[in-house]
Amino acid sequence: MVIKNHLKMKKIFIIILTFFLMFFSKEILSQxxxxxxxxxxxxxxxxxxxxxxxxxxxxxxxxxxxxxxxxxxxxxxxxxxxxxxxxxxxxxxxxxxxxxxxxxxxxxxxxxxxxxxISGSEPTELMYKTFRKIEKFNAKLDSVAYTIENEKKEFIRQTILKNPSSLSNLFFLDNLDINSNLEIFTKLDSSLYEKYPQNLLVQRLHEDLKNTESLAIGSQAPEIKLPNLENKEIALSSLQGKYVLIDFWAAWCAPCRKKNKDLVYIHNKFKNSNFQIYSVSLDQSKETWGKAIKDDNLEDFIHVSDLKYWQSIVTETYKIEAIPFNVFIDKNGKILAKNIEIEELEKMLNEILD
The missing domain is CATH 2.60.40.10 (Immunoglobulins)
Known part of the structure; x- marks a missing residue:
């Protein structure tokens, strides 16, 4: 009798348990x-x-x-x-x-x-922990690469200085920035143009040097006076007294749009420290230009454009061959840097405005 009752109770328990699992399983999975x-x-x-x-x-x-x-x-x-x-x-x-x-x-x-x-998600925490470690490795790699790159450039500079009249130097010039190595380019041009005036590559070097001298580091930035979205002309010279990043871009330029986030960061960090961004667009449509300004949160910049695309007067004045392109000037309008990366700009502004 005890055995029968035990078996009966066991069956009842199994039935109740089965019912419980059927009824609550969906709720448990949902939780x-x-x-x-x-x-x-x-x-x-x-x-x-x-x-x-x-x-x-x-x-x-x-x-x-x-x-x-x-x-x-x-x-x-x-x-x-x-x-x-x-x-x-x-x-x-x-x-x-x-x-x-x-x-x-x-x-x-x-x-x-x-x-x-982040807390509360183990795989996410592990992912970001790994990201941070990888970033440290990348920083070490960048440091080593920077050192090696500088050694390479110094080797090329010394080679040119020792052999200024050799045509072979023309094959290595792409490794050097003309603005940062103006003295070397000038010496090379002087030697080669006198000796090989008919050589097309020598002629190109000569023309590049003449164009660059007007935009050399330390020279006065050429004036820009173009209309903004409200058709009011704003001159670059009106910002004298401020450090200014002249940024050349366009709404249709994907690399430009990608860099806008960094420009917003720089502007927000230094906007109360005598710094401004003078943004010059190579767009053709005012609507497209204005929408990009709004979409990329650039409203606090100074924006100008003649809406003439690559035929804009600034492309000739500033010898622009590709965008994004920028020129960083001091409060007197003197050129401090060209095509400066955002990290270097931030470093310079920290030193200048400290």
Whole structure:
């Protein structure tokens, strides 16, 4: 009798357990897929929303508002084990690897969005830990490469100085920037042009040197006076007293658009320190030009253009053969650098405006 009752109770228990699993299994699986993402992004005042998107498909999972302090909270369900982007826009986002069931906390700065502080997602934490380590290796590689590159350039300079009348030097000039090595180019031109005036490559060097001397480091930047979006002419000379980056770009130029993010960073960092960006567009359409300014958050720059594409007067005045191109001038309008990289510009401004 005891055995029969025991078997009967066991059957009842199995039936109840089966019912429980059938009824609650979907809810349990759903709980495992739920993800909560909370965070704060500094310096993102221009953005009102943040969205979670799948990396592979690009599909938006959910969008959430950002408050004035850059705080947000996302609750959603995701596919187990997938890759996501937490996007302010297509160029500014945080990578996430979500397995389901996480409560993720994020702290980031828009100025350095790709190195956020993240907790609550083990694979994401490991990913960024690895990124940081790789960046250290890359920095070491860059340092070594920079040293070797300088050694190579110095070898070429010394070779030219020892043999200034040799035509062979013309094959190595592409390794040297004419603006930074004006003395060497001048000496080479003087020797070769006197000896081989009919040689086409020598003639080209001679012309390049004449053109460069008008834009040499230390020379006065040529005046620019073009209309802005409201058809009001703004002269470069009107900014005298400020350090100015003259940036030549266009809405149709993909590399230019990519660099605009760095220009916004530099402008925001030094905008209260006697620095301005004078942006000269080679666009043809005012509408396209204006839209790119808005889309790339460039409204605080000074913008001018004659909307003449490559026929713009500035292409001849500044000998522009490709964009993006820039010229950095001091508060008296003297040229300090040409085609300067953003890291070097930041370093110079830190030293100058300190």
């Amino acid at each position: 495992e897929k739920k993800v909560i993402i909370k965070g704060k992004i500094e310096n993102c005042e221009d953005y009102k929303n943040i969205s979670l998107k799948e990396i592979i498909t690009g599909d938006e999972i959910i969008s959430a508002p950002l408050n004035k302090r850059g705080k947000f909270k996302i609750k959603t369900e995701i596919e187990n084990g997938n890759f996501y982007r937490l996007c302010l826009d297509e160029d500014n986002y945080i990578l996430l690897i979500l397995l389901g069931g996480e409560k993720v906390k994020i702290k980031a700065d828009f100025m350095n969005l790709f190195i956020p502080e």
